[in-house]
Amino acid sequence: MGKQKLAVLFGGRSGEHEVSLISATSIIENIDKNKYELYLIGITKEGHWRYYDGDIQKIKTGEWEQESKKVVFPGDPSYKGFFLVEDPQKIYPIDVIFPVMHGPYGEDGTIQGLFELAHIPYVGCDVLASSTGMDKLMAKAIFASAGLPQGKYIGTYRHEIEKDAEKVVVSIEKSFPYPVFVKPANMGSSVGISKAKDRDELLKALDIAAQYDEKIIVEEFIDGREIECAVLGNYEPKASVLGEILPSNEFYDYHAKYQDGGKSKLLIPAPVPSDKSDEIRELAIRAYKALGCSGLTRVDFFLERQTGKVYLNEVNTMPGFTEISMYPKLWEATGISYAHLIDKLIQLAIEKFNKKHNK
Ligand SMILES: Nc1ncnc2c1ncn2[C@@H]1O[C@H](COP(=O)(O)OP(=O)(O)O)[C@@H](O)[C@H]1O
Ligand SMILES: [Mg+2]
Structure with a gap:
């Protein structure tokens, strides 16, 4: 069998463009090149799609943009791939897509809709789970109907x-x-x-x-510890060990997440009694299933300091994915290495596609 042709998509129009560049760089560096042939497509903040085959280190710095070429990724399934505007006759076929993008237009079902139209498997949640997972009000309504504990x-x-x-x-x-x-x-x-x-x-x-x-x-306001769980899988999803965030600010704001020189701390595994941990992991899987997630999702909780009560906060259907991000770290602590996790996610994408289309 030849290598699988994988398109890694990075950047995007959201405020999390830079985070995506870092996540994608880690994935590109660690992916098994014997198994996958990589095609890199960056989306600029303005939403322009560009093909890039230069130095990986120039992704994080944004320099990739100058050295990239305009590309079209049509929703027409007869292409099942992309072409460069400078040479529209040459089609680059793609077997599977890894959209490493966070926030609106990357994680919210819009781009997933394009992949559905194009009829190409893609890593992560489908249109519905991505869009409901992104919309905090809609997600809460679904979680409420599934009887999951949440704040008012x-x-x-x-x-x-x-x-x-x-x-x-x-x-x-x-x-x-x-x-x-x-x-x-x-x-x-x-x-x-x-x-x-x-x-x-x-x-x-x-x-x-x-x-x-x-x-x-x-x-x-919930006065709670911030506990996160990584869930992985399609039809029988599994929950990782738990992680805890110790934010460097009053709450885990943008500064504490990305700009504070790493002063926010991740504790893995979270120091939580085992019965509490079991309860939270079980809730994470219920939340995952309630939304109809596939591939991956990070499920975030508050553990109330005074009462020990667990509240579901939110889900992230394409969580931060650098080597030091919570999601991969949680799987590493559970026994799945970063490189293996990437491979697993791609295979889950193909499995989901085949099951969905009854192949
Ligand atoms: N209801 C709440 N009570 C206490 N802290 C909260 C609450 N909601 C959010 N926070 C704090 O704000 C941070 C960001 O909120 P969150 O809902 O996770 O949004 P985002 O999708 O931007 O991560 C949380 O990690 C937590 O520190
Ligand atoms: Mg959050």
Whole structure:
């Protein structure tokens, strides 16, 4: 059997473009080149698709963009691959795609829809699980219907805030006490998220969130430890050991995640009693199944300090994937190396595609 032709997609239009460049570089460096023939396609922040076959180290720095070529990846399944605009007669066939992108337009079902149209297997969740997983309000509604434990929340919209911010604030204040968390419904990496301790801060927080999304979620504050679980698989998903985040800031904001010189700490395995750990891993699998995830997803929890109660926070259908990111680290601690994990994800993509299309 020849090598499988794998397209690695990186970059993208979201605020997590840079994170994607780092995740993709790690994957490209570690993937088994005897098994896979790699084709690298970067998407610029403006959304332009570019083919790149230069030095891997120039991905992280953004230099790849200057040395890349305009590419078209059609949704027409007769192509099952891509072509360069400079030579549209030459088709590059692709067997499987690894979209290493986070946030809107990468992790939210939009690009997954293109792969469905093109009829090519791809790593990770399908359109529905990606889009519901990305939308914090929609995900919560699904988790609630599956009986999963969550904090209180309410949704609001930019147009409601513009029309009558006082009214929005009053209804939030009726729902739960300060402090509250205000988030754009569709983002990631803590972009646009604030903790508001009073009415003034809440008004500001709503304005900030509304800059990123027209849909906003407001949540009660949970004083909890941040516990994460990596789930892997299609029809019989498995949960990893747990990890804990010790944020370097008041909460795990963008700065604490990416800019604080690694002062936020990951504890793997999380120091949690084994019965609690079993409970959380079980909940992670239930959340995964409730959304209909496939391939991979990281499921994030709060473990309330006072009560030991577990709350589901959110899921990440394409979690950070550098060698030192939580998702791969959790699998490493569970017995699956980084390189093996990449291989497994690609094979899960092919398995899912074949089962779905009854092959
Ligand atoms: N309801 C909450 N109570 C306490 N802390 C929260 C709450 N919601 C979010 N946080 C803090 O904000 C961080 C980012 O929120 P999260 O919902 O995970 O968004 P993102 O998708 O951007 O990661 C969390 O890791 C946590 O530190
Ligand atoms: Mg998060």
